[in-house]
Amino acid sequence: MPVPAPGSQREIRRRNLSRVLYAVAEHGPSSRASAAARLGLTRTAVSTLVDELLRGGLLTEQGPESSGGGPGRPGTALALADSGPCGLGAEIGVDHLAVCAVDLRGRVRARTRVESRSRDSGPEATLGRLGTLVDEVASAARTAGLRPSGLGVAVPGLVARGTSTVVRAPNLGWHDTDIASALAQATPGAEAGPPDSEAGPSGSGAGPGASTPPLTVDNEANLAALAELWLGGARMPRDFVHVSAEVGIGAAVVLDGELLRGTRGFAGELGHTPVRPDGPRCACGGQGCLEQYAGERAILRASGADEADPRGPALTALAERAASGEAKALQALDGAGEALGIALAGTVNLLDPGAVVLGGTLARFAPWLLPSLEEQLTHRTAAPGSLPELLVSQLGSEGPLLGAAHTAVRAVLDDPPAYAARR
Structure with missing residues (x-):
């Protein structure tokens, strides 16, 4: 039998380390014997x-395994590290900025959110504020015994594949x-390195000695869909369309458990x-787009709400009006649902x-x-036959932020040796 090349051996080791981490992540605390049985x-x-x-x-020992370890003395239960x-x-939202830190177990350990009119202040000022918030949350995470391993950023726009450019x-x-580059300038001592395909969906690895962790930038709808896939449990199929609304309408397609990105x-x-x-x-320059009928502004406008209101x-007021049965509120939401159905019908027929x-406000x-x-x-x-299942996101407006953080978490689970090399 041929001896595997050193590169192949390293890849087998990397893959098996990742498999062990995912086995513990998906099944909870497990003994070595239980993990071996699951992984073959x-x-x-x-x-x-x-x-x-x-x-x-990356792992910690928690004491005897409660069950499932086979006959004889129970093995020691292994769990993902909480430090x-x-x-x-x-x-980055149109009217807010948010940052959070998520540990390997998926728990949010630190977070902050501030109001910020990003359109009015422009990218330089907005990203300067974001850099400050990232530093604050990273500091809080370190105080809790955590080490930031990566940063994911969700933006409401088109991100060129393999880059961090909106x-x-x-x-x-x-x-x-x-x-x-903008975040690097906003964070003293940080360097942005060249695009790194291993950093995530689209990203830029931090340069040597940089104070910021490896960076991934992606469209907010993509990250919200990935959050649904990763955190939705058994209820989520392997093929689905995720559509959400904030100021605009975002959508993402997951096919066979993979995000459909397109050529660019x-x-x-x-x-x-x-x-x-x-x-x-x-x-966008077009006419009659779905956003003009089902985006937040469009729904509020159709309901007769004062566009000057926060x-x-x-x-909140619109939801209360709809719950009370007010005709104009119900009419606005009915029209938005109709527009969504028209747009989604083409996607359903195609995919x-x-x-x-x-997700988002639509949920x-x-x-x-x-x-x-x-x-x-x-x-x-x-x-012919039944329609696709219509599901309401359990993450709501938290999807993009959680998807961004979990992208960084899963980069560690996917490639433990790379994380170890950066320590």
Whole structure:
């Protein structure tokens, strides 16, 4: 039998270290014997891998395994470390900035959120504020015994595949903005390195000696969909379309458990699908786009809300009006659901997904959106039989931020040796 090349041996080791971590992450505290049985590896091999992960601070021993360890004395239960690496997630919204730190067990250990009118202040000032918030959360994480291993940033715009550049973000008014270099300038001592395909969906690795962790930048809808996939449990199918609303409409497609990105990384721009070609002009330059009928501003405008009112209170008031049965509020939400159904029908016909997931503000208003949305899908879906399952996100508006942080966490789980090399 040929002897594997050294590179192949390193890859096998990396893959098996990752498999052990995921086995513990997915099944909870497990003994070496339990992990070996699940993975189809020998106990000796798993024990060697576990010892390396314990030394690297990625696993911890918790005492005797409660069950499932087989006959004889129970093995020692292994769990993901609650200290050591954590993922930082950041979200740039039209009217807010948010940052959080998530440990390997998926728990949010530190977070902050501030109001920020990003469109009015421009990218330089906005990213300067974001850099300050990232530093604050990273400091809080370190105080809790955590070590930031990566930073994911969610943005409401098009991010060029394999880069950290926001090519276009109409609702922010940003064009060709390099998040990595801007954050490096905002954080003293940090350097942005060249694009690194291993850093995540699109990213830039931090330069040698940089004070900031490796960076990943992605569209907020993509990260929200990944959060649903990773955190949604058994309820989530392997094929689904995730659609969410804030100021605009974002969407992402997951096929066989993988995010569909497109050639340039721009797949999923459902919000700029024309539902009425002779409709109002959109910020993207088109007419009658879905955002003009189902985005937050569009729904509030159709409901008769004062456009000068702050976004949060206005949405709360709209939900209260709808719950009380007010006709104009119900009419606005019914119209938004109809527009969503028209736009999604084409996607359903093209991709045949197992589910459509409503996230963000759409999840909040799902009780009033779903009837007209489902009606449009029923009339416009070509394939016979049942429609895709219509699901409401359990993460709501938290999806993009959690997806950004978990992207950094999963980079550690995917490649433990790379994390160890950066320590």
